[in-house]
Amino acid sequence: MVDATVNALSGPRGPKPKKALSSTNIIIYGTLFVVCMYYLLPLYVMIVTSLKGMPEVRLGNIFGPPVEVTFQPWVKAWSEACTGINCEGLSRGFWNSVWILVPSVIISIAIASVSGYALANWRFKGSEVFFTILIFGAFIPYQVMIYPIVILLRESGEGITAVLKAFNPMLEAMGFEGFKTFRLMGSLSGLVIVHTIFGMPILTLLFRNYFTSVPEELFKAARVDGAGFWGIYFRIMLPMSLPIFVVAMILQITGIWNDFLFGVIYTKPETYPMTVQLNNIVNSVQGVKEYNVNMAATLLTGLVPLVIYFASGKLFVRGIAAGAVKG
Amino acid sequence: MTYSVEIKQLDLAFGAVKVLQGLDLNVSEGEFLVLLGSSGCGKSTLLNCIAGLLEITDGQIFIKGENVTWAEPSERGIGMVFQSYALYPQMTVKGNLSFGLKNAKIPKNEIEKRVARAAEILQIGPLLDRKPGALSGGQRQRVAIGRALVRDVDVFLFDEPLSNLDAKLRVDLRVELKRLHNQLQNTMIYVTHDQVEAMTLADRIAVMKGGAIMQLGSPDEIYNKPRNLYVADFIGSPSMNFIEGHLEGGRFKVDDMVMPMDGYAFAAPQTADRPATIGIRPEHVVTGELVPNAPLQFAVDVDLVEPMGSDTLVYAKLGQHPFRIRMDGQASVKVGETISIGVDPSRASLFDTATEDRL
Amino acid sequence: MAVTDTGQTKVRAKRPSRLFKNMAAKIAAIPMIFTALVVFVGCTLWTIYHSFTRSRLLPAPDKWVGLDNYERLWGENRWLISIENLAIYGLCSLVLSLTIGFVLAALLDRKIRFENTIRTIILYPFALSFVVTGLAWQWILNPELGLQNTVRNIGWESFTFDPLNNADIVIYGVLIAGIWQGSGFVMVLLLAGMRGIDEDVWKASRVEGIPAWKTYIFIVIPMMRPVFVTALVIISAGIIKVYDLVVAQTSGGPGIASEVPAKYVIEKMFQAQNLGLGFAASTMMLLSVLVVLIPWAYLEFGGKKNG
C-alpha cells in the first residue's frame, strides 16, 4: 500500500476538465474554494482571536481581523497562564512534551523497526501469530487496557526498585548514595513505555511491509556474504530505508505530541504533556475566560505538528496512509 | 573421487507440502551444471538449499567432501549470483564487492587485491566508485558476478542470472559466462528456465519437474535421447510431435500406418508389444528433394504456415494427428496443399504410453 | 581445508537445536511478543475477567458477581445516552466523511491546478490533536461571541446556531469538529485508491462515451471496494475511541448530553470508583469493535493465509 499511496502523489488520473471557463470547471473550482474556506476557517479564527485584546474579543466579531494587533495573549499563554497557583504558562507542558517525545520516538521506532525486520526476514515459528495479535491489538479500544497497564507499571516499578535497592548496602559501603525508589507510574519513563507499546502495531506493520518489499535476494546475498541478523539490519536494511524511518518519525511525532488520554492517565501535573496542560489552562478559569489567551495556547500546542506537517509534505501523506492501510 | 558438490537423499517440506523429495545429485569439480525446468519445479529451491539459504528437512549436503548440511551460507565456500542482481544499493560497486570479505575479516590489502582482480576479469574497473543505481543492467550483473568472484570460492551458484536482461544483452553475457567458466574452471551450478542457455552453457543438464530430477545428462543426451515424455516435450522449440499408437514386433503402428523402427536404439533389446508414443522433432523431418532418401515417407495436409525468416514452421495433419514441421526459410508451402515428408526412425524417440519412459 | 578463507573453518555438521535457531531474531522480537501477549491479550483478558467482579476502587478478583455490572450498565441512562451519541456520531461521521472524502478525491482527481495546495489545506487539520480541534470549535460555536453572534451582527437577528449548549443537537456540534479534523484523511485514502485504478478504465469509458459521474458511480466505486472497506474499518476504530474531542469541546455537556462510551469508561474507572462497571463498559466497547473487525478480517483474510 505504500506503493499505492505513492500513486496518490503521482498525478491525477481522472478525465480532464474541458475548457478553462466551462461550467463544469466553475463548479469544480467553486466547490473546492468553498471547501478550502471551511477547512481554513478555524485556523484563521484562532489566529485573529489570539492577536486581539480581550475588549476587542468581547465585541463579538470572531471573523474580523484584529484592529490592534497584540502579542500579549501569546506571551501570557506561553509563560504566564495559570493552572492553580502554578503560573508558568504552557512552556512547562511544552518541555514535558519534548521530554516525552524524544525518547518515545527513538525507542518506539528502534524497537518496531527491529521487530518489523525480524518479521519480514527472519520468520520463526509463531512469529506470524504474534504479529496477527499485534495488529488486532491496534483495534482494541485503549480503555480496555488502561487499567491493567497502571498495575503493570506499578508492579514493574516496584520490581525494579527492589532490584536496585538490593545493591544499596554495597553502594553505601563504597560511599555512594543508594538508589531511590524507582517509579514507572506517573513518571516520564512510564509514559515512554506506554507510547512505545501503543505505537508498536502500526510501526511494526509499517516496517514489516517495507522490509518485505525489499527484494529477498538482497537479504540472501548478504547472508552469503556472511552478514548476520544485526549486520544485515545495520549495514544493509537501515541505510536503504531512511525514507520509511522519516515516515515513521512523522507518524510518531504527531501522534505522541497530540496524545491526550495517556498523558492524562499516566502522568502527574508536573509531567503533564502540552495537550493536557492546554486543556487545563483553557478549562481552568479565573473569573472571565480569556479567549484570546486560550486561542494563543491552542495554536502553540498545534504548532509542532503543523510545522512537521507543512515541512514534510508528501511524506506525511505517505505516513498516514501507510500507517493506516494494511499492506 | 570427491565431488565438488554432493547431495544425498535431500528432503525439503514446507509444512505438509513436500517440495523436494529424496533428491540425489553429484557435481564434479569444474563442471558447469544447469538446473533446468519450468517455474515451480524446485530448481531454485534446490539451489537455495545448496547455498544454505533454506534449511532442509532431511538429507545431507557435502561441498568438497565437507558436510555442510547445517552450515551457514557464508561458511560453505559458495558464491551466489541472483536474478535481480541483489546489489546493495547504498554501497558503491567497490563496497559491494568487498562487503563479504570485510565480514570474513580479510586483511585490507588482500581485499584490494581481490577486488582489483575481479574488476579486471569482468572489465568493471571504471565503475568501482559508482553506486548500483548508476549502472546499466548488464553492468549490474557483472558486479553481481564479481561479488561471487572476489570470494575466491569453489562453487558458483547462479539463480537465473540473465532473466532480467533484454534478449540481446542476454546472449552477450551468456557468451561471456561461458568464457569465464573456461577461464576459471570453477564448479558452477546454474538455474534457468531457458533451454537455450542450458544447452549452450552446460556440461550437464538436470531437467527438473515436481521437485525431482527427470533426467541428468549432457545437452546432447537430453536433446537426442530424452529419457521420458516430459523431457522430450520440454526440450526443443518448437516442441516434439507426439503420436500415440502401438508398438508391435519392433514396429510402430498408428491408425493404418506402420513405421518400422529400423535403426532405432531401443533401451532394452527385446521390447514387448505395448501402447507407445512416438516423438519426432519438427526439425528432424525432411521435405522436398530429400524425401526420397528418407527411410519413411508420408503425405501431410498443410493447415497453417508461419514464416519466421530463417525457418518456416508448418502446421500440418498426418492422418488425424497434428504435426509440426520445421522447413527452410525459403520453402514455399501453401495452406491446403498436400506435401510429402520424410522421417528417420533412428532420430525419433519412442515412449511407453503408460509409464511415459523411453523405450 | 576444503572451505576457503572467506568462510570460517569451523563447520557445523550436526543439526542445531530448533530453539536456538534464529536466536537473534527471537531475542529482537521479545518486545513485540511482550506487547502482543502481555499487554494486548493479557490486559484485555484481565479487564474482561474483572468486569464480572464487584471491583470498586480496587480490583477485587475474588468478588465474582456474574453479569451484575452489565445489567447495571444497560439500565443506566448515561450509558444509553453514550451509546446513542456514539451511534449518531459514528453513523454520521462514517457517511459524511466517506461522502465528503470521495467527492473531494474525485474533484482533486480531475487534473485541476493547485492540487497540492488544496490537498495540503484539506489535510492539515488531521495533523492537529483532538484537544486543539475541540477547543477551536468550542470557540467558533460560542453563542455569545462566536459564529452565531457574528451572523446576528450582520443583520440576521433570529439566527440561532448554538449546538454546544443545546442538549438535542450537541453531538452534531462535536460532529462538525470531528469531520473537519478527519475528512481530509479519508480523502487521501480514497484518492490513493482512486489512483491505484488502471487508467485504461478511464480510456475505455471515454471511448464508450460514458459521462464522468457515471464512470465514478458504476465503475470507479465498485473497483475501490477494498479501499472503502479499509477506510470504513479505520474510521470505525477511530470513532469508538473518541474521547479527547468530547472532553475538550463539551466535557460531555450540557449535562450528560454529549457523553460517549470512552469517556464513560474513564470516568467510571477513575472517578466514580466503580472499576467493575468501567470494565464492563470497556468490554462492551471491545465487543462493538469486534462486530466491525471480525467480518472485515474474514473478508480480507478469509481466503488467503498471509496478511
Added chain:
Amino acid sequence: MKLTTKLLAATAMVAASSVSAVELEVTHWWTSGGEAAAVSEFAKAFDATEHTWLDGAIAGSGGTARPIIISRILGGDPMHATQLNHGRQAEELVEAGLMLDLTDVAEAGGWADVVNPSRLLDGCTLDGKIYCVPVNIHSPQWLWLSHDAFEKAGVDVPADWFAFVEAAPALRDADVIPLAMGQQAWQTSLAFGAIMVAVGGTELYIDVLTNKNAEAAASEDMTKVFQAYADARSLSDGSNVQDWNQATNLVITGMAGGQIHGDWAQGEFQVAGQVAGEDYTCLPGLGVNEIIATGGDAFYFPKQDDPEIEAAQKELAALMISPEVQVAFNLKKGSLPIRGDVDLSAANDCMKKGLEILAAGNVLPDGVNAYSADTAGQLEDLMVEFWNDTSITVEDAQARYVGIIESAD
C-alpha cells in the same frame, strides 16, 4: 532550593534535631481565584517551616482531579498529601492500607476536643484510627444574589427562594438571566440538595440522604422538591457556562440574578472586590430553612516509605489544623473553620451568618458522606440530565431517583 530556605533548614535542623527539610508534593483541585488564594495560605505557612510546599494543583473540578489523585496513589506514585472529600470516597484507599495513620498527631493536638462539629472527624475515622485532616466546613445550600441585577429589574432583593422565583419574570424582562448555573453535573446536584432542604425540609433530607429511605424518596413531599427543581431549571435558560465560577461571575457582573451554590462562591465575590450586603446577598438554606449541611474538604497523607517524609507529613497535618492557619485559610476560602476556638472577627457578613448557624447547631450531615462515589455519581447524572432535558417529567425523574436510592450502597 533558595539560599534562605537552606539557611532556615539548617537552623531548623539544629532545633528539630533529626528532622531534615523535605519537599512535600500536595495535590488539590483548588484552582479558581478564591481557592488558589486560600491554598497559598497553606503553602505560605508550610514554607515558613524548614520544609517546602510543592504545589500540585489539578485544574478542573474534583471530578477531574480525583481520578488523577487516586490513580497515582494506586499506581505506586503517591503524592505526599492530597485533598479529598472525606467520607466514603477514600474508604477503600484507607482499607487497602495506602494512607498514613494520623492518630498520634490527632491525639497530640487534641483534635477530638477542638473539631466542631465532631462529625467531621468521624468522616476521617476508620476502625478508631484517624486518617485525614478536615480543614474546613462547606455548606452547599446557599443562594447568592446580585444587587445590581435586581436593581436593573427594579425589584427588591428577595429574602428567600420563593420570593426569588416570584421576582424571576421581572429579571427576564430586564434581560437578566434569573438563575446562573454551571453545566457540570455536581453543580446541578448541589442545587437539588439545596432545594430539597428548602422545600422538603430537614426531615425529608435526612430520611432520604442519610437513612437511604426509598419510601421517603417516593413521597409527595419529594414530588414537590422535584417540581421546584423543574421550575428552577426554567429560570436558568440562557446560562451557558460550564464551570461554577463562571456562573458566579455572571452573578458578580449582574448578568444573572442569583446562583444556588456553596459557600465557597464567596471567595469569588471577595476576589472581585465585592462586599456582602452591599453588592451581593447570601441566603443560607436558600433563606427558607436556615440550616446548612456540613460537608467539607479534608487532606489525606498517602503512605510513604521514607521516615523523614512521614515526619514532615505529620507536621503538615498538625499545621493545617492549627488555629492561625485555619483562620487565614478559611477567610480566603469563604468556608468555616473546623474549630470553634478561633477568632473570626475578620469574617464578613456571609461567613458570620454561617458561623451563627453552626453555633446554633443547625447542621445537617452532607449527602456526600453517606453514599459511595458510585451512587453519588448516579445521582449527579440523573440531576444533570433532568436539568438539561426538559422532556423528562417530574414523575419519571422521581421514579428513577427512587430506583437509585433503593439500590444505593
